Amino acid sequence: MTRTFSAMLAASLLFAQAIRADEPPLQVQTVTASMGSLYVNSALIIGRESLVLVDVPFTRADTHRLVAAVLDTGKRLESVIVTHDHPDHFFGLDVVMDAFPQARVVAHPEVVKDIWRSFPLKLERWGPMLGPQGPRYPGVPGALDEGETAVVLEGHRIEILGPMQGDHKHATAVWVPGIKALIGGDLLFNGMHLWLGEHLEPQRLAWRRVLDELDALGAETVVAGHKQHGMPDDVSSIDFSKRYLDVFEQLVDSSADSGELTAALQEAFPDAIDIMGDFLLGNSTRVAMGEMEPWDE
Numbered sequence: 001m002t003r004t005f006s007a008m009l010a011a012s013l014l015f016a017q018a019i020r021a022d023e024p025p026l027q028v029q030t031v032t033a034s035m036g037s038l039y040v041n042s043a044l045i046i047g048r049e050s051l052v053l054v055d056v057p058f059t060r061a062d063t064h065r066l067v068a069a070v071l072d073t074g075k076r077l078e079s080v081i082v083t084h085d086h087p088d089h090f091f092g093l094d095v096v097m098d099a100f101p102q103a104r105v106v107a108h109p110e111v112v113k114d115i116w117r118s119f120p121l122k123l124e125r126w127g128p129m130l131g132p133q134g135p136r137y138p139g140v141p142g143a144l145d146e147g148e149t150a151v152v153l154e155g156h157r158i159e160i161l162g163p164m165q166g167d168h169k170h171a172t173a174v175w176v177p178g179i180k181a182l183i184g185g186d187l188l189f190n191g192m193h194l195w196l197g198e199h200l201e202p203q204r205l206a207w208r209r210v211l212d213e214l215d216a217l218g219a220e221t222v223v224a225g226h227k228q229h230g231m232p233d234d235v236s237s238i239d240f241s242k243r244y245l246d247v248f249e250q251l252v253d254s255s256a257d258s259g260e261l262t263a264a265l266q267e268a269f270p271d272a273i274d275i276m277g278d279f280l281l282g283n284s285t286r287v288a289m290g291e292m293e294p295w296d297e
């Protein structure tokens with residue numbers, strides 16, 4: 001190697017390092033869907049040239065808007081992560097798969113098992129309501145490999161936490177340590193009544209404990225699974241979800257039936273919104289008061 005060449009090589013390596021130091025870290029962009037998709041949040045974790053998407057809306061229309069947001073980044077969609085087996089987080093997958101056939105679509109193996117089990121049941125339950133907004137074919141994520149706990153985007157780890165108890169018994173969350181960003185999936189709500197239609201007391205208490213663990217991560221950006229439009233993507237969603245579960249537990253004890261519990265929750269959280277009429281509050285309070293069996297979703 002000539003001296004000139006090695007000097008050039010050294011200079012170019014230095015230049016490359018300088019660029020790397022100046023690069024912006026990963027960015028997180030939240031896309032909140034319409035009421036038709038139950039105000040579900042999708043998160044775009046955006047790198048220099050490519051991105052990772054977390055969760056996909058319920059309806060085709062909301063998913064097309066999400067596809068547009070991904071295209072607008074001008075970057076390549078590498079992977080899609082589905083956090084759990086609730087249809088408002090993956091029913092639009094066929095639209096995403098058709099738009100970005102090169103993207104790897106993954107979930108924790110437990111979540112994939114849940115989705116294969118419940119897809120027929122979900123299509124029967126939600127298909128008639130969704131009509132042309134429903135899936136044209138079942139989009140099902142592939143399982144992460146055994147021992148694989150993270151997706152890597154341009155050298156940055158995007159970790160999948162869980163499964164743990166959230167509004168679903170096998171909820172996962174996404175943690176990006178490099179930028180202290182937590183994509184909470186349905187472990188976190190903000191400005192909305194929580195879905196407690198699959199819970200008895202042990203599940204509610206387990207969810208509450210998990211929130212302390214998530215809080216301990218010290219996240220700076222926090223994306224809830226569902227939020228009222230305009231709510232911030234910060235720790236307020238952890239605080240809100242904790243407070244809601246604490247208050248819910250107290251009010252279950254002091255209420256005689258679901259009607260009383262509903263009224264008390266509405267008084268305690270006057271700004272919280274519901275979806276599809278009283279879908280969240282109605283089902284959650286009836287299940288909590290033993291007037292209805294917990295949902296199997």
Ligand SMILES: [Zn+2]
Pocket residue numbers: 040086088089186225226
């Ligand atoms: Zn959800």
